[in-house]
Amino acid sequence: xxxxxxxxxxxxxxxxxxxxxxxxxKAIRDVSFHLKKGETLAIVGESGSGKTVTTKTVxxxxxxxxxxxxxxxKFRGKDILKMSQKELEDIRGKDIAEIFQDPMTSLDPTMxxxxxxxxxxxxxxxxxxxxxxxxxxxxxxxxxxxxxxxRINDYxxxxxxxxxxxxxxxxxxxxxxxxxxxxxxxxxxxxxxxAQILDLMxxxxxxxxxxxxxxxxxLGVVAGMADRxxxxxxxKIVEYGTVDEIFYNPQxxxxxxxxxxxxxxxxxKGKLESIPGTPPDLLDPPAGDPFAARNPYAxxxxxxxxxxxxxxxxxxYAATWLLHPDAPHVEPPVEIKRxxxxxxxxxxxxxxxxxHIHSTGNTTFGTDDDDAIGE
Amino acid sequence: MDTREKILxxxxxxxxxxxxxxxxxxxxxxxxxxxxxGETFGLVGESGSGKTTTGRAIIRLLDPTDxxxxxxxxxxxxxKSKSDMMAFRREMQMIFxxxxxxxxxxxxxxxxxxxxxxxxxxxxNDKDRTNQVEDLLETVGLNRDHxxxxxxxxxxxxxxxxxxxxxxxxxxxxxxxxxxxxxLDVSIxAQVVNLMxxxxxxxxxxxxxxxxxxxxxxxxxxxxxxxxxxxLLEIGPAEEVYNNPLHLYTESLVSAVPQPDPxxxxxxxxxxxxxxxxxxxxxxxxxxxxxxxxxxxSEDELDTYRKRxxxxxxxxxx
Numbered sequence: 304x305x306x307x308x309x310x311x312x313x314x315x316x317x318x319x320x321x322x323x324x325x326x327x328x329k330a331i332r333d334v335s336f337h338l339k340k341g342e343t344l345a346i347v348g349e350s351g352s353g354k355t356v357t358t359k360t361v362x363x364x365x366x367x368x369x370x371x372x373x374x375x376x377k378f379r380g381k382d383i384l385k386m387s388q389k390e391l392e393d394i395r396g397k398d399i400a401e402i403f404q405d406p407m408t409s410l411d412p413t414m415x416x417x418x419x420x421x422x423x424x425x426x427x428x429x430x431x432x433x434x435x436x437x438x439x440x441x442x443x444x445x446x447x448x449x450x451x452x453x454r455i456n457d458y459x460x461x462x463x464x465x466x467x468x469x470x471x472x473x474x475x476x477x478x479x480x481x482x483x484x485x486x487x488x489x490x491x492x493x494x495x496x497x498a499q500i501l502d503l504m505x506x507x508x509x510x511x512x513x514x515x516x517x518x519x520x521x522l523g524v525v526a527g528m529a530d531r532x533x534x535x536x537x538x539k540i541v542e543y544g545t546v547d548e549i550f551y552n553p554q555x556x557x558x559x560x561x562x563x564x565x566x567x568x569x570x571x572k573g574k575l576e577s578i579p580g581t582p583p584d585l586l587d588p589p590a591g592d593p594f595a596a597r598n599p600y601a602x603x604x605x606x607x608x609x610x611x612x613x614x615x616x617x618x619x620y621a622a623t624w625l626l627h628p629d630a631p632h633v634e635p636p637v638e639i640k641r642x643x644x645x646x647x648x649x650x651x652x653x654x655x656x657x658x659h660i661h662s663t664g665n666t667t668f669g670t671d672d673d674d675a676i677g678e
Numbered sequence: 679m680d681t682r683e684k685i686l687x688x689x690x691x692x693x694x695x696x697x698x699x700x701x702x703x704x705x706x707x708x709x710x711x712x713x714x715x716g717e718t719f720g721l722v723g724e725s726g727s728g729k730t731t732t733g734r735a736i737i738r739l740l741d742p743t744d745x746x747x748x749x750x751x752x753x754x755x756x757x758k759s760k761s762d763m764m765a766f767r768r769e770m771q772m773i774f775x776x777x778x779x780x781x782x783x784x785x786x787x788x789x790x791x792x793x794x795x796x797x798x799x800x801x802x803n804d805k806d807r808t809n810q811v812e813d814l815l816e817t818v819g820l821n822r823d824h825x826x827x828x829x830x831x832x833x834x835x836x837x838x839x840x841x842x843x844x845x846x847x848x849x850x851x852x853x854x855x856x857x858x859x860x861x862l863d864v865s866i867x868a869q870v871v872n873l874m875x876x877x878x879x880x881x882x883x884x885x886x887x888x889x890x891x892x893x894x895x896x897x898x899x900x901x902x903x904x905x906x907x908x909x910l911l912e913i914g915p916a917e918e919v920y921n922n923p924l925h926l927y928t929e930s931l932v933s934a935v936p937q938p939d940p941x942x943x944x945x946x947x948x949x950x951x952x953x954x955x956x957x958x959x960x961x962x963x964x965x966x967x968x969x970x971x972x973x974x975x976s977e978d979e980l981d982t983y984r985k986r987x988x989x990x991x992x993x994x995x996x
Contacts, residue, residue: 350863493724494891498936501936524936545871546940550940566893582832
């Protein structure tokens with residue numbers, strides 16, 4: 304099944320600049336990824352890492368001061384970046400839909416929710432009011448609004464935050480889109496409500512077999528939702544792999560830092576391992592690895608030359624010089640070593656979700672011949 | 679004999695809004711807890727649970743409907759004169775959730791941080807004021823020369839550091855931190871939490887840490903109180919409340935926290951909580967089930983809670 308899957312979306316070499324008064328912000332630099340049918344790809348990163356800009360590009364919703372310097376975004380083989388406004392409008396909301404972060408501001412406060420859910424059907428599919436309303440009601444039931452028949456004529460303010468997010472999801476899914484972009488869909492919600500919404504998304508994904516791009520900075524949510532994960536930093540993808548590979552066998556020091564800075568169930572008291580410093584200024588991105596300045600494992604080469612992607616397995620790549628065959632051996636943080644132990648065990652048990660490890664894969668670091676790269 | 683010194687005692691605190699009207703809201707309803715000197719007390723709950731209102735009533739931004747807040751043994755509600763209020767505000771300070779909304783964008787960092795210093799006349803002269811501000815900025819991990827900049831030149835994490843420096847400026851003993859890290863990125867959250875812990879050790883601060891993020895609250899707090907619908911349902915040592923919650927609501931809250939572990943997430947079973955028993959009209963009060971671990975219970979529920987404690991390997995009192 305894995306290999307037979309078609310790529311519904313292919314983003315290649317995407318590079319986007321924003322022209323601002325302060326100068327040119329290099330927001331996205333050489334980003335490539337693909338999305339398979341029915342899968343969930345999580346894009347993880349800090350604010351300003353470019354994850355939202357990436358999805359805005361997919362939606363054809365870039366701001367006026369954005370310039371696509373390079374790259375293609377192919378949806379079913381056709382480049383979204385070359386589409387006319389008309390073509391984009393046909394796709395947007397129908398084939399590619401988005402759930403936004405804040406359910407308080409993404410609904411029209413003056414419009415009954417039934418009408419808001421029916422709107423995409425009326426516009427994209429030309430349904431009659433009656434037919435659209437009927438389907439809107441079905442959708443409302445599907446997302447778990449009780450008393451749907453009565454509530455369909457209510458206004459957004461008559462619903463709680465969690466209920467509103469269900470309505471936003473109903474609007475996004477009513478046309479059965481092929482791609483659903485969820486940009487921090489549960490960040491504004493309480494944990495118990497978050498859990499309900501995430502379960503709902505998984506359930507609906509199975510029912511209408513949509514692919515999901517899930518944007519979040521919450522690694523807990525990613526662990527529960529994603530099939531594959533792309534980690535973004537300073538406008539670049541620095542590591543990607545299956546969810547198990549990223550959480551149990553992470554290779555990039557930034558991924559290490561992210562996983563390390565979260566208290567887990569068994570984090571003892573003491574100091575949390577934080578990532579020092581702040582992300583680089585994208586008006587003037589540093590040469591070399593953009594994470595170098597915050598990276599305790601940085602080598603000289605990190606400041607000079609940008610690392611290419613090194614292959615860890617068929618499905619797992621990381622852009623860090625530490626994976627170079629000549630790189631010195633480093634000890635990852637304790638928490639990361641614990642995770643890698645879990646990975647080894649699971650690998651032996653055969654319960655890990657990953658692609659095949661290549662015989663030339665760089666899962667082990669060279670221990671001799673260290674001086675080729677040097678500290 | 680308990681040698682810990684109580685810095686704050688909240689006794690049957692009630693904070694109602696629109697009292698006597700049809701839309702009366704009992705935001706905080708009969709909440710009691712103590713906070714000991716030098717500890718971090720985590721107050722957890724979902725939106726609308728009353729945790730923020732509790733914090734605001736403690737620092738007298740609201741006048742409680744009923745009940746008492748004793749700070750160092752003195753009733754906060756009895757502070758009438760301006761000088762009493764001033765003295766109180768020097769001892770208790772607040773850090774806010776949104777580092778964007780809580781800093782005046784038209785004031786320089788030095789004036790934001792020095793506002794408390796100015797109001798309380800804590801600086802001998804201009805030079806002393808500048809010195810104090812720059813020391814504070816250094817204390818929170820910023821540069822001395824940041825003092826002449828405006829808030830918009832800083833990232834979220836840096837702004838929160840400015841907010842912390844402002845709170846520290848009047849040398850308080852007690853700080854209420856209302857969701858201080860919720861608006862920050864994961865890697866920055868850890869920085870701010872570490873900073874708060876360091877400051878606590880250096881200055882012997884006591885924290886009331888209000889948050890909805892249970893994993894972070896468990897990490898930073900010595901003890902945790904769980905609020906729901908304006909009532910405190912459970913209080914206990916952080917680890918114990920998190921690992922062996924007695925109240926079913928706490929259990930459902932803990933079970934809903936996503937963990938950065940795919941295998942755990944695949945097997946996670948969320949406990950669904952039914953809140954109807956909270957409204958059955960039975961008389962409930964906080965009862966100590968195991969040492970230091972209280973749960974809001976009626977007489978006939980006590981055995982159930984003791985059994986839950988025993989099943990979890992704890993030793994119930996009595």
